[in-house]
Amino acid sequence: xxxxxxxxxxxxxxxxxxxxxxxxxxxxxxxxxxxxxxxxxxxxxxxxxxxxxxxxxxxxxxxxxxxxxxxxxxxxxxxxxxxxxxxxxxxxxxxxxxxxxxxxxxxxxxxxxxxxxxxxxxxxxxxxxxxxxxxxxxxxxxxxxxxxxxxxxxxxxxxxxxxxxxxxxxxxxxxxxxxxxxxxxxxxxxxxxxxxxxxxxxxxxxxxx
Amino acid sequence: xxxxxxxxxxxxxxxxxxxxxxxxxxxxxxxxxxxxxxxxxxxxxxxxxxxxxxxxxxxxxxxxxxxxxxxxxxxxxxxxxxxxxxxxxxxxxxxxxxxxxxxxxxxxxxxxxxxxxxxxxxxxxxxxxxxxxxxxxxxxxxxxxxxxxxxxxxxxxxxxxxxxxxxxxxxxxxxxxxxxxxxxxxxxxxxxxxxxxxxxxxxxxxxxx
DNA sequence: GTCTATACAATGATAGAC
DNA sequence: GTCTATCATTGTATAGAC
Numbered sequence: 090x091x092x093x094x095x096x097x098x099x100x101x102x103x104x105x106x107x108x109x110x111x112x113x114x115x116x117x118x119x120x121x122x123x124x125x126x127x128x129x130x131x132x133x134x135x136x137x138x139x140x141x142x143x144x145x146x147x148x149x150x151x152x153x154x155x156x157x158x159x160x161x162x163x164x165x166x167x168x169x170x171x172x173x174x175x176x177x178x179x180x181x182x183x184x185x186x187x188x189x190x191x192x193x194x195x196x197x198x199x200x201x202x203x204x205x206x207x208x209x210x211x212x213x214x215x216x217x218x219x220x221x222x223x224x225x226x227x228x229x230x231x232x233x234x235x236x237x238x239x240x241x242x243x244x245x246x247x248x249x250x251x252x253x254x255x256x257x258x259x260x261x262x263x264x265x266x267x268x269x270x271x272x273x274x275x276x277x278x279x280x281x282x283x284x285x286x287x288x289x290x291x292x293x294x295x296x297x298x
Numbered sequence: 299x300x301x302x303x304x305x306x307x308x309x310x311x312x313x314x315x316x317x318x319x320x321x322x323x324x325x326x327x328x329x330x331x332x333x334x335x336x337x338x339x340x341x342x343x344x345x346x347x348x349x350x351x352x353x354x355x356x357x358x359x360x361x362x363x364x365x366x367x368x369x370x371x372x373x374x375x376x377x378x379x380x381x382x383x384x385x386x387x388x389x390x391x392x393x394x395x396x397x398x399x400x401x402x403x404x405x406x407x408x409x410x411x412x413x414x415x416x417x418x419x420x421x422x423x424x425x426x427x428x429x430x431x432x433x434x435x436x437x438x439x440x441x442x443x444x445x446x447x448x449x450x451x452x453x454x455x456x457x458x459x460x461x462x463x464x465x466x467x468x469x470x471x472x473x474x475x476x477x478x479x480x481x482x483x484x485x486x487x488x489x490x491x492x493x494x495x496x497x498x499x500x501x502x503x504x505x506x507x
Numbered sequence: 508g509t510c511t512a513t514a515c516a517a518t519g520a521t522a523g524a525c
Numbered sequence: 526g527t528c529t530a531t532c533a534t535t536g537t538a539t540a541g542a543c
Contacts, residue, residue: 335536335538
């Protein structure tokens with residue numbers, strides 16, 4: 090997994106690598122539609138034909154970038170399933186590893202998010218839905234296990250899953266749109282703690298300060 | 299307030315009104331940058347010079363649209379402050395009225411959200427930040443009152459505010475990106491109930507099913 | 508206020524030399 | 526693999542008639 094991960098972080102210092110890095114930055118800042126190939130190649134310090142040689146088109150470099158991100162997400166998400174501990178601990182670790190991934194690739198996540206939640210902007214279609222579904226699938230599994238083991242109170246598993254997803258959405262959203270506010274793993278853990286308060290089985294409730 | 303609100307819903311059947319309605323739809327579907335004036339005028343059944351006559355530019359029609367939305371948001375948000383009841387009830391009503399506003403103007407909210415959370419797309423700058431801040435400000439006020447009255451447990455007001463904002467963010471996000479899943483006011487109320495569980499003062503906790 | 512016709516800039520993409 | 530030079534298309538915006 091480490092190998093897959095670094096692929097996205099350290100693009101080799103080739104023309105191709107610099108183009109990828111540059112494209113991620115510009116797409117993140119201006120969105121797919123508003124980005125021109127001229128901007129990308131200027132940021133990468135190459136000329137237009139170099140981009141077309143390596144990626145074939147504006148769509149091509151976009152898809153290459155999304156493909157790498159997709160692989161890495163899938164690896165991290167699935168990896169979180171093989172952990173031990175209480176449901177709370179496992180959920181916390183799952184969120185923490187996903188959030189760390191977001192922090193490492195803020196720009197890619199911004200592009201991904203803009204296209205998934207926002208208008209397609211004429212960007213080539215890409216199955217972002219699968220990412221989100223997979224995230225909720227794993228979270229739902231962990232929540233269900235917590236309910237069955239008696240760690241969480243009885244209740245509609247879907248509702249409890251969404252209740253736990255809330256803090257993650259909040260922190261993810263604020264991190265992407267307001268990085269200066271410095272929401273982070275600590276804040277995520279703190280908000281999650283509040284959410285867990287509403288989920289714990291009655292016999293496990295602690296008095297909280 | 300009703301007068302302000304209808305301005306956005308029922309655009310008069312003039313060329314200007316049809317242009318506004320058409321622009322909202324196209325901007326929502328394709329984003330600001332990817333939208334062409336040709337598309338707008340074709341959807342409105344008029345020709346290009348008509349748009350330039352009424353709004354001056356692509357930016358002009360965008361700003362006109364955002365201006366109307368802004369006014370309506372402010373009116374609804376502020377209106378929610380003048381209500382009576384327990385903190386839970388007031389928060390629920392506040393969320394419900396804000397969510398109703400979103401449902402009425404899904405397309406405008408999509409455009410607004412895309413530009414606020416996503417890349418600016420070259421759209422004219424607009425103080426979306428103020429909307430979000432105002433929303434959190436009001437919510438924070440209601441939460442603080444709940445803490446002070448002893449209805450909510452003691453705790454960091456900021457954290458508790460975010461914890462309550464979570465369900466709203468989730469339902470808003472899902473409604474905008476997956477309207478077919480039919481999240482709605484009922485789901486919002488249900489998820490909010492779970493969140494309140496984690497906030498209630500110890501002496502007010504009820505056993506939940 | 509609304510049309511036809513068009514100006515003018517910028518865009519994605521390529522041919523062909525090196 | 527990378528460059529210079531250029532093409533075809535599409536974009537915003539406008540002039541001028543009605």
